[in-house]
Amino acid sequence: MIIHLRMKQKIIIILFLVSGFFNQVKAQDSLRLYLGQIPDKYFGTSVADASNEAFFQTMYNLPGRTYTKRIIYNFNALTAGNEMKFYAIHPQPDGFALDNGDKLCDFGEQHGLHPRGHTLVWHAQLPSWLGAGNTGYENNNEYTRDSLLSILKHHITTIVSHYKGRIKEWDVVNEPFEGDGSLRKSIWQQVIGDDYIDSAFVWAHQADPDATLVLNEYGAEPWGTSKSNGMYNKIKSLVENGIPVHAAGFQCHATLGQSNFTMIKNNMERYHEIGVSCVITELDIRIPANQMGTQAAWDAQASDYVNYVKLMTETDYCHGIVVWGFTDKYSWIPAHTNYTAGEACLFNDLLNPKPAYYAIENYLKTYLGYDDIKQELKHKPFELITKYNELYIHLLDPGFKIKQTTLYNVMGQVVDAITNEQIVETNYTLNHLHSGIYIAIITDENNKNYATRFFKQ
Known part of the structure; x- marks a missing residue:
């Protein structure tokens, strides 16, 4: 278990949960x-x-x-x-x-x-x-x-x-x-x-x-x-x-x-x-x-x-x-x-x-x-795209440099760590993941973290 929110730790997963996901909860409550x-x-x-x-x-x-x-x-x-x-x-x-x-x-x-x-x-x-x-x-x-x-x-x-x-x-x-x-x-x-x-x-x-x-x-x-x-x-x-x-x-x-x-x-x-x-x-x-x-x-x-x-x-x-x-x-x-x-x-x-x-x-x-906890990370320099059984990062800011993408399941467990070459402007297959909700934490070259969620069919 990565976090317990009683500790009020403002790490990236918390910020994601209160911002990226809450904005989408009307479409799929969880x-x-x-x-x-x-x-x-x-x-x-x-x-x-x-x-x-x-x-x-x-x-x-x-x-x-x-x-x-x-x-x-x-x-x-x-x-x-x-x-x-x-x-x-x-x-x-x-x-x-x-x-x-x-x-x-x-x-x-x-x-x-x-x-x-x-x-x-x-x-x-x-x-x-x-x-x-x-x-x-x-x-x-x-x-x-x-x-x-x-x-x-x-x-x-x-x-x-x-x-x-x-x-x-x-x-x-x-x-x-x-x-x-x-x-x-x-x-x-x-x-x-x-x-x-x-x-x-x-x-x-x-x-x-x-x-x-x-x-x-x-x-x-x-x-x-x-x-x-x-x-x-x-x-x-x-x-x-x-x-x-x-x-x-x-x-x-x-x-x-x-x-x-x-x-x-x-x-x-x-x-x-x-x-x-x-x-x-x-x-x-x-x-x-x-x-x-x-x-x-x-x-x-x-x-x-x-x-x-x-x-x-x-x-x-x-x-x-x-x-x-x-x-x-x-x-x-x-x-x-x-x-x-x-x-x-x-x-x-x-x-x-x-x-x-x-x-x-x-x-x-x-x-x-x-x-x-305040909502943050409203604007991202990239777009995370899921299609069929693949994950794809498209850069909205060509100068944005990604160091690593880490995937978490809804229980806060790390399920994959993906390098820049594997996912940026290229398809990364998700055959090894079960169907469900996942959280992607994108870390840039300055160790700043961004987050979004996706549903793997």
């Missing part, structure tokens, strides 16, 4: 130029196959489409909404369907997004061959503890081993608690016992010792509720017994104006005290139907979204956020609520940013100190 300056944190989205913009069927391989650009420009983490759940990834007893997870990883690696695995063990969306019924509570195949443990171990070990080193964070166990804080009477709990959770984390850790392992739950976000206490007590017990659980996942499927951020922060703090991080894994903020389409509701939603982001940026307790879909066009909320709520995402159904998006953007600018 949160990633801010997110890249926040070390050890991520802000991601889930993706799924939906209608004409099915991510795993087509969009993963079409970076120029609006849907895909929204992902590339605005997020630095990625979760499969359904395609890595048990029924999808393990459709037959001895058959695994790993292609969609591979696509998730390929896309993430190409565009600098951190892939997350969701989810290894859940009572829902199980394959029919497992015989758990529609509820996930039945044992129609009459498994014994040992036989079901064998199936679970095979499932976890195969999947985590396959993605070892590529997926660095897993939702290992999903929604294991009832509302009263007791363990859900799923097929896993009834046949194996409460320690199916222990075994799942141990096997995931054995398959990839470097992966961050998460216990994920909904409705357990605020401190002090029965479900929240049940989840905390279970994770505390796992930690005390040496079970490798690293983070508490808070889904945060929220309703407008009903999130108690003080209580959520207090809950995160007690996990921090036992050495467990927190992550917001499935954030969306639904608006009741009778308030949808109103500026007042959108503004209130924007405030709620910013407060969730603050839980990540302004504490040491939370290391990431994933929004559960980024566009209202494919949000699960309307159908899930029988159309009594909706408009839960950062982008509307036309894939355009909503007030919540701009509120996050403005908050990040202020948090990172952009308001304190």
